Amino acid sequence: MAELTRDAVEHLARLARIDLDESELNRMVGELGVILESVATVQQAPTEAVTPMSHPMPLVNVTRPDQIRPSLTPQEALAGAPESDAQRFSVPRILDED
Amino acid sequence: MSAGDTEALMGYDDVLAAYDPALGLEVHVELGTNTKMFCGCATTFGAEPNTQVCPVCLGLPGALPVVNAIGVESAIRIGLALNCEIATWSRFARKNYFYPDMPKNFQTSQYDEPIAFGGHLDVDLEDGTVFRVEIERAHMEEDTGKSLHVGGATGRIHGATHSLVDYNRAGIPLIEIVTKPIVGAGERAPDVARAYVATLRDLLKALGVSDVKMEQGSMRCDVNLSLSPKGSGVLGTRTETKNVNSLRSVERAVRYEMCRHGAILASGGSILQETRHWHEDTGITTSGREKSDAEDYRYFPEPDLVPIAPARDWVEELRATLPEPPAQRRKRLQAAYSYSDLEMRDVLNAGLLDLIEETVTAGGSPAAARKWWSGEVARRANADGQDVPSYAAGLGVGPAQVVELETLVTSGRLNDAMARQAWEGVLDGEGSPTAVADARGLQLNQDSGALETAVDAVIAANPEVAEKIRDGKVQAVGALIGQVMKEMRGQGDAAAARALILSRLGQA
Numbered sequence: 001m002a003e004l005t006r007d008a009v010e011h012l013a014r015l016a017r018i019d020l021d022e023s024e025l026n027r028m029v030g031e032l033g034v035i036l037e038s039v040a041t042v043q044q045a046p047t048e049a050v051t052p053m054s055h056p057m058p059l060v061n062v063t064r065p066d067q068i069r070p071s072l073t074p075q076e077a078l079a080g081a082p083e084s085d086a087q088r089f090s091v092p093r094i095l096d097e098d
Numbered sequence: 099m100s101a102g103d104t105e106a107l108m109g110y111d112d113v114l115a116a117y118d119p120a121l122g123l124e125v126h127v128e129l130g131t132n133t134k135m136f137c138g139c140a141t142t143f144g145a146e147p148n149t150q151v152c153p154v155c156l157g158l159p160g161a162l163p164v165v166n167a168i169g170v171e172s173a174i175r176i177g178l179a180l181n182c183e184i185a186t187w188s189r190f191a192r193k194n195y196f197y198p199d200m201p202k203n204f205q206t207s208q209y210d211e212p213i214a215f216g217g218h219l220d221v222d223l224e225d226g227t228v229f230r231v232e233i234e235r236a237h238m239e240e241d242t243g244k245s246l247h248v249g250g251a252t253g254r255i256h257g258a259t260h261s262l263v264d265y266n267r268a269g270i271p272l273i274e275i276v277t278k279p280i281v282g283a284g285e286r287a288p289d290v291a292r293a294y295v296a297t298l299r300d301l302l303k304a305l306g307v308s309d310v311k312m313e314q315g316s317m318r319c320d321v322n323l324s325l326s327p328k329g330s331g332v333l334g335t336r337t338e339t340k341n342v343n344s345l346r347s348v349e350r351a352v353r354y355e356m357c358r359h360g361a362i363l364a365s366g367g368s369i370l371q372e373t374r375h376w377h378e379d380t381g382i383t384t385s386g387r388e389k390s391d392a393e394d395y396r397y398f399p400e401p402d403l404v405p406i407a408p409a410r411d412w413v414e415e416l417r418a419t420l421p422e423p424p425a426q427r428r429k430r431l432q433a434a435y436s437y438s439d440l441e442m443r444d445v446l447n448a449g450l451l452d453l454i455e456e457t458v459t460a461g462g463s464p465a466a467a468r469k470w471w472s473g474e475v476a477r478r479a480n481a482d483g484q485d486v487p488s489y490a491a492g493l494g495v496g497p498a499q500v501v502e503l504e505t506l507v508t509s510g511r512l513n514d515a516m517a518r519q520a521w522e523g524v525l526d527g528e529g530s531p532t533a534v535a536d537a538r539g540l541q542l543n544q545d546s547g548a549l550e551t552a553v554d555a556v557i558a559a560n561p562e563v564a565e566k567i568r569d570g571k572v573q574a575v576g577a578l579i580g581q582v583m584k585e586m587r588g589q590g591d592a593a594a595a596r597a598l599i600l601s602r603l604g605q606a
Binding site for chain 2: 011015016017054055057059060061062063064065066067068069071072073074077078080085086087088089090091092093094
């Protein structure tokens with residue numbers, strides 16, 4: 001398997017909105033690399049006779065009827081919000097103004 | 099750049115002389131299900147903020163989604179109506195991104211195994227030709243919450259200090275319908291885009307899967323456009339104009355982007371692949387975010403949902419529920435009702451076809467149905483900012499009232515002017531046409547003696563006109579009928595008056 005590059009880790013950190021300084025980046029390249037190598041041993045398993053699957057459960061078509069169930073009250077819904085206003089979740093500004 | 103700046107545009111004809119446009123349309127439609135796609139929260143439009151939310155659609159830890167059966171059924175019916183193949187095996191995927199409109203930090207969507215793919219939709223263009231739009235796929239996903247941006251000058255995201263989010267809309271079932279690149283439309287490209295969205299809207303409405311109200315956002319369109327040098331056949335760099343939410347805007351946005359791309363390419367520049375914001379008021383687009391790594395959604399199969407594998411016999415059962423294609427139905431009804439092309443266009447533009455069909459089914463004539471649903475009621479609905487069907491439904495006025503009104507005319511109780519008064523009374527909430535006619539004393543004067551007196555008086559007062567009619571100028575009778583009606587204070591029967599005048603003057 002391809003080696004995990006420093007660029008890839010930087011890219012992932014940016015996607016995940018995680019600030020990593022130089023030393024953290026270096027450490028992550030090493031640690032994530034070890035994890036990927038360990039996981040890669042799975043690829044040695046003999047899978048020729050196994051059908052690809054996207055889910056471990058042998059189930060399909062699990063649905064529910066289109067019937068309304070009670071929602072939370074707005075008070076309950078907002079109880080865990082660090083900030084709220086006008087019965088809405090208040091979130092920090094979305095765009096960084098450069 | 100700010101929304102106020104305008105960019106250089108090339109003339110439309112010059113664009114067409116040098117370039118071939120390629121279009122791609124992505125339409126999101128909110129399904130009209132009772133509940134959300136993955137939880138039992140209600141989907142009522144306009145509810146108080148955060149009153150239709152639960153641990154699933156708020157993305158609280160440990161909450162598990164379950165698929166709405168009607169959401170899947172609607173998706174399959176839409177796929178079938180678009181002549182798509184329905185997947186035998188389909189699964190959901192997580193589309194990961196950080197934006198507070200989705201509290202889970204991902205949108206549950208479909209990626210590599212959509213429910214429907216490979217279809218087409220034929221659309222009628224203004225010039226009378228039919229254009230086939232190829233459909234890439236239709237997949238299931240969920241809508242996002244609504245953000246209110248606070249602290250900026252205009253409620254826009256730019257300059258906002260913070261945002262307030264309402265998650266009532268988060269999780270409402272969405273079907274995203276994506277076309278293949280539409281090439282070869284040339285100068286008709288803006289019309290193809292409009293006609294495609296219009297046809298799709300009619301089809302979805304006929305399927306009964308959505309209310310498809312573009313103005314309320316239950317149907318939204320993203321317009322991808324690129325130009326390639328004429329005849330080269332190579333797709334150019336595209337821009338994606340988001341949330342173009344009326345038919346007219348779809349047409350304008352395509353045209354605008356064609357002219358903008360043309361100006362950039364002709365001056366030797368290159369198109370930046372980016373999203374563009376559409377400005378309804380000024381009819382221009384402005385730059386949104388660049389599509390660099392922001393597009394990296396790290397899709398992966400949704401572990402909390404099992405695959406959807408629709409049985410073939412169920413798919414065939416659903417195929418049997420498809421309505422007659424709207425274009426075919428329009429042609430059939432126009433012929434059956436003997437409407438001219440112009441009349442039919444007015445009927446369609448006003449959204450009256452269903453109402454007219456119901457009225458005819460209830461016993462009305464096509465001519466009367468068209469007449470009564472297009473006049474005064476249309477004027478009032480328009481003034482109220484509604485379409486006629488919803489306005490009439492709000493008044494409790496329907497096909498039965500029109501049929502009753504027409505019967506009052508054909509039975510000889512009311513003339514046309516009286517029928518108009520009775521209809522106004524009905525729309526004013528004064529009761530049924532008969533009740534209004536009774537209350538307002540509307541009744542043709544069927545006293546033949548009174549009619550004879552009036553006719554004789556009018557003939558005597560107009561010897562010259564009478565002479566012309568005697569000499570065979572029958573069309574002059576109109577002037578006399580008007581006077582007879584006046585003599586009878588509007589309660590005369592115009593047809594009877596005409597017959598009597600002509601008979602008196604030897605023309606019967």
